[in-house]
Amino acid sequence: MPTITIFKDDLESLLTGEGGVVRGIPMAQLEEWLMLVKGELKGHNPETGELRIELQDSNRPDLWCCEGIARQIRIKQQGRLKPYAFFAETPTSPHHLIVKPGMEQVRPYVAACTAKGYRVTEKGLAQLIQTQEKLADIFGRKRKTVSIGIYQLRNITFPVTYELVKPDDVRFTPLGMETAMTLSEILMVHPKGLEYGPILAVQSLLPILRDAKAQPLSFPPIINSREIGEVRVGDDELFVEVTGTDLRMVILSLNIFAANLADRGATIEPVEVRYPTRTVLGKRVKTPQDLGKPVTIRMKAIEQALGQELGEAMVKQALEAYGYNVSAEKGSVKAKLPPYRHDLMHTMDVVEDVAMSRGYAEFTPVMPAQFTVGGLSAIEQLSDRSRELMVGLGFQEIISNILGSPEQYCRGMRLEGTEWGRTVDVDNVMSLSFSCLRQWMLPSLLRIEAASSRAFYPHRLFEAGDVAIPDGTHELGSRTETVIGALIAHATTHFSEIHSCLDVLCYYLGKDYSLEPLQHPSFLEGRAGRILVSGKPVGVIGEVHPEVLERWQISMPVVAFEVNLSQLADLG
Amino acid sequence: MDISTLIDSLHPLEIKVLTTLGLRQSGTALGSEQLAGAAELEASQLSMAVEWLLAKSLITVQTETVTPIVSLTKIGEEYYQTASPIERVLTAAREATGTGKRLTIPDLQSQGGLDPSDVSKAVGRLKKEGVVLIIQGGCIETTGRPSPTVEALRTLLGDMHDSPKELKNFTEAHRQIIEDFAVKRGNAKEPFRVDERVARSFILSPDGAGAAAQLLTQGVAEEVSQLTPDLLKDGSWRQTRLRKYTISLRPPRIGTGKKHPYREFLDTVKTKLVSMGFQEMRGALVETEFWDMDALFMPQFHPARDIHDVYFVKEPSHTTAVDEPFLSRVAKVHENGAETGSTGWGYSFDVHRAKRLVLRSQGTAVSARTLAASPQIPGKYFSIARCFRYDQVDATHATDFFQVEGIVLGEDINFRTLLGLLNLFAREVAQAKEVKFLPAYFPFTEPSVEMHVRHPRLGWMELGGAGLFRSEVTLPLGVTVPVIAWGLGLDRMAMVALGIHDIRELFTDNLELIRTTRGLF
Incomplete structure (x- = not known):
């Protein structure tokens, strides 16, 4: 699901590898190739050659970059992957990265390698940074499980150590700043410190990568040092490290980076990481490393x-x-x-x-041949039958959002503090307008009435649909039930007009009903009733209270009823 | 024209006039007023009927007399209420003379309520009558003589205040006053108006006499506009003339009982699916994360489970319990794959998280519940489920929307039958003959397919996504046969069919729009 920006000429160079570069690949051809990587072309600027591509597969972080897309297409064209030598070789005297004790409590794992011989270009640098960001952000869950740093190799003296320090004991100038800061200052002041600081929130000691001369490389997963950790166009010797909480994810991320740099012409040299205690891969872990098993x-x-x-x-x-x-x-x-x-x-x-x-396209579609019987659920059948009857009674069907506001469903209906006014509320509210589920249908009908004073009268509206009724005894804390609500609005409407409609509906649904007087804040006292079937309440009917109409700014009398079809169905 | 055709074409008003004249002795003329009285018609109805009959030459004008009628204008009515300017000037002059005050024409002109030109005219007329004198310094003084004009005006305004009068009924002197103070060309500001009333008397023409005779012998059929039960009961409709209508006019608008066009669209989809052997499933608006996501093998750290993608329920925040053995099985599958042949996600499953309540974010939750509830094998299921996403609402994103989803279970289910089913959807639901299958990614299916179809009107469009449920989904829920999971994206088709460009309009509050949308699918 990440969307990345790449350049067509860069992709074309990577597609052919060594030898002749093919330019001007037709877009149609490119789009077909993108099927191999579950990629969708979202945008194309023919002048700059910029392509915006969405990669669907969230389990294939290797495809979230120009190199990865090119690699998958290249393999298909060449019939097989040309193996990367650095995964197989065991270097005789590799650089070391020493992990000091205590890291297992904070951010246990690290992987690293060097890359020489690829001179960073402007577009190449943009791709490096994009890959670093996408991997850390999406695969690394916003740097929580994986974060990546890239450095100028020539300024680093090995071995590099990965260790814990007190927040005020180490100072360096972070990227994006002019002056040296302690780690606690970075967490308090630096934008990245503020953004990613919470990952280290409970830690009293903080992680740092330093070289043999005690120069800080970075404060993972927050920020790199400006002196060593800023890669520029023209650099041709790089050091790459990945830190994180999951050893396999850390190594996989480095493998991807190493393969990408190798595809651009770099020679990768592995680094040996030395842990104080055994990991699942041993005490000394060579990275990058092929973790795959057949x-x-x-x-x-x-x-x-x-x-x-x-x-x-x-x-x-x-x-x-x-x-x-x-x-x-x-x-x-x-x-x-x-x-x-x-x-x-x-x-x-x-x-x-x-x-x-x-x-x-190589697979011919075949129809599933086994016989099955189709059909609608009992509640849908009841709902459809009721809808037909309401249409016959001259009502216009409407359809509404279920997610709405307390203003609509509760306050606008004079139901504050009543049992009728309780709703299923959203915890992470984005907008008050969409912060609770409707618990009954009448507000959905009033929503249309309030907006339609210019539409010619009479208005006869109905909606059949789901509501969520809070219920402490239900395992989900609420019941989803299907209800039908109907409303009439015109200058001379009154209780018996809507009562007649309810009467017809109940008659044809085969339900004997009776009304008992009901005091309900949304309706006029003495003109509201509870609808009973077999002695059980299944709905309400009445003349809508003028104060409710005022709150909705409706200046036409309104009568309405609402029947809970789910409850009606349960009565047999 | 033959006489009965002629009679048929007559308007009821014309018939009344003809029969009224026909009842008189032949050759007797009737004036308008008499005719209106005898035919029991309003003046306006009579004048319409007379014009039509004259045009058809069924009556002719016998005599035509012109009578001058005097009436008050609006100004005249004002004078009646407040006295005429000339009377007000005289009163002021008398008062000044009585008290010895100086009063000039400019004094009068500056007084409220009087028009300067009215003042000059009044003073001129009074001076001519010898009622006032203009003395040194332009002062006005009364002589004590009465003014015939003032007296006459007062009488005439009183006389005509009630009703217009014929001019000939007034005395010579009054007729002169009326003449002087009547509205004339170039002088509209006068109290009287003299109109000429044309009084005509009418007589039947020979054709009219024939028609009248025919009408009278037929018996004067009563004219009605409405066929009533009474007319039918006593058979009197036979003597009744039912007025013929002008049927080319537009009818009055009526309110209709009608399904909502979007629901109608979903109903057709529903019917299609049932006809293809699909059984409907229902689910709840509020779901646990377990059924909404865990059971679908979406790891708990999956980005789509973020606080910015799903709506969480406030109270209660968690369910009391998730059904076993599903919870334990799914937890194990997430952790290490259990007996599904999978490695699992390799993280420690949080049971509390599984109990978190959310607003259903995908219709697949309904399918997951069905899988766990001993579904039919072979079986086909669908649901049209309302789902909720934590999205900014705009023209292409709604906060709640319908998802059309389902599953197909069976021994014969595989990648090729999956493509076959999608072909069927393309043909039945989108009337598409051309289909393209693209690799896709869904967390709960493998292999996964995206279907693009060439819609007869919309061109190439994405119709839906599908795949074979992963074993990590089916096995823990107790299903051992392969299962297709499919979903159709129908909103774009619906929007085009309904002629709208904004997804929010599917749930519009504009009643006029809902009423007038035809919804042809």
Whole structure:
């Protein structure tokens, strides 16, 4: 679901890798390729070559960048992924990153690598920053679980340490500031400190990355140092680190970054992270690292799910052309995700990749053949029958929002502090106009009446629909019930006019009803009743109280009734 | 024209006049007033009928006399109330003379209520009659003689205040005064008006006499506009002339009983789905996060579960309990996949969070509940569910809206039957013959498809999304067969059909718009 901005010429360069660059790829071709990454073209500026692309798959952070999109298309064209050497090699004397004790309480994990030989261009820098932001924001849940820093390598002396310090013991000049600040000052003053500070809210000691000369690199996950942590156009030696709370997510994020930089021509050198205690991957963790494990999938499962016989060879070919490492056996395939992906939860995830790699158009639709009986629920049938009757009685159907305001549903109806005025309220209110669910229908009808004094009279309106009635005995705290409400407004309307309509409705619904006098704040005293069926209350009827009309600024007499169809249905 | 056709074409007023004249001895002329009296017609009705009959040459004018009639103008009525200017000038002059005060014409002209030109005219006339003198310094003094003009005016204003009178009934002297003080061309500000009343008498023409005779022998059919039960009961409709209507006029507008056009649209969708073998499901407006999201394998840290995407309920904030064994099973699946063959999300599931109450954010919640309630296999289900999203309301985002969603369960369900079902929807719901399937992402389905169709009027549009429910969704809810989950995005189709461009208008409060929208789908 992230939307990213990339440039067409940048994408074209990445598509071809080394060798000749193809320019001027037609947009139609591009849109078809985007199917491979579940991408949708949202905008295109032909002059600048800017493309806005929405990536749907929230489990594929590797696709939220120009490099990732290009990679997926490139693999399809070349038939397989060209392996990244740095995942396989074990460097003889790697740089070290030392994690000091205590980090497990705050932000336990870190991964890092260096990238040399890619000279950062203006567009490349914009992409680096965008990828860093999207990964930390969406995949890293607003930096809570993952955040990323990029630095100029030449200013760093290894080993780098990742440790805890007292908030006032370390000072450095953060990005975006002119002067040195302590960590507590950054949290109080710096915009990023204010935005992401809450992640560290309960901590008395704060994390810091420093090099061997004790120069601060950054205060993760808040902000980088301005001296070392600001990458500029023209830099060609970079240091990348990822910190976070989940080791696999941290390493995966670094893998993505490393692959992206490698695709742009950088040589990646892994860094060895040394933890004080064992992690699930041991005490010394080389990063980037391929965490993928091959899974064996029965051919039958794939073919059953896709509804088509494919055979091992075809499945192998399809998966390889989607980046997998595959070996086919009799009746099954063994598939391993590329190291920049970690989204294989179930064999069905592989099945979808087979279908996408082959293209959905390769599958011929077949109608489900099994016989089923269609039908409407009992309440919908009752509601439809009531609606037909109201139409026959000359009423115009209306339809309204269910989410509204206490002003509409309660105060406007003179129901403050009464049982009738209780509503299901929203906790995280955005606008008072949409802050509670309607508990009855009459306000929805008055909403139309209040806006329609110029529409010719008489007005006869009805609505059938759901309401939410607060009910402490119900497991959801409220009951959703279907009601029908009707209103008549004109200069000489009166109780018996609406009573006649109720009478007809009840007659044809086959319900014997009676009215008993009711004191209800929304209606005129002595002109309101409770509708009883088999002795049980199922609704109200009456002349709407003039004060209610005044509150809605309606200057026409209004009579109305409301019947709870759910309760009526329960009475058999 | 033959006589009965002629009679048929006659208006009731014409018939009254003809028969009234026909009852008189042949050749007897009747004046307007007599005719109106005898035919029992208002003056205006008579004059209409007479004009029509003259035009048809059924009557002719026998005599025409012109009578001058005098009446008061609006000014005249004022003079009657306040006295004429000349009388007021005389009164003021007499008073000044009596008290020895100096009174000049400018003095009078500056007095309230009198027009300067009226004053000059009045003084001139009084001086001519010898009632006043202009002495040295322009002062006005009365002579003590009476003014015939003032007396006459007073009498005439009184006489005519009640009703107009014929000019010939006045004396010669009064006729002169009337002449002097009557409205004339170039002088509209006078108390009297003399009109000429034309009095005509009418006689039947030979054709008219024939028609009248025919009408009289038929018996004068009573003219009515309404056929009444009484006319039918006693058979008197046979003697009754029912007036013929002018049917080319627009009729008066009436209020109608009618379904709401958007509901009508949803009704047609509902009917289509039932006809394809789908059973309707219902659900609650308030749901637990468990059924709204957890059961659909959306991890609790999923961005769409954020406070800015879903409405949370204030009170009570949590449900008392979520049904077992579903809660424990789903929790395990989130954590490690349990027996579903999945790795799970690998985080620790928060049971309290699962109990949080929200306003239903997706119709799929209804499907999840159905899966857990021993659905039919094979089975097809749908719901048209009101859902709520924490969105800023604008032309394309509504805060509550309908989602048309459902599921299909069966042994024969797979990716190709999923595409087949979507093809059916494209044809039945959108009348589309061309369909395109695109890979899509939904947290609860794999594989997932987005369907684009070529609508006959709208062109290429996204019609909906679908997929096969993940095992992580179906197995914990006790369903072991494959399940299609589908959803249709119909609001755009509805908006085009209803001719609106703003999604908020689907729920408009404009009654006139609701009443006049045809809703052709």
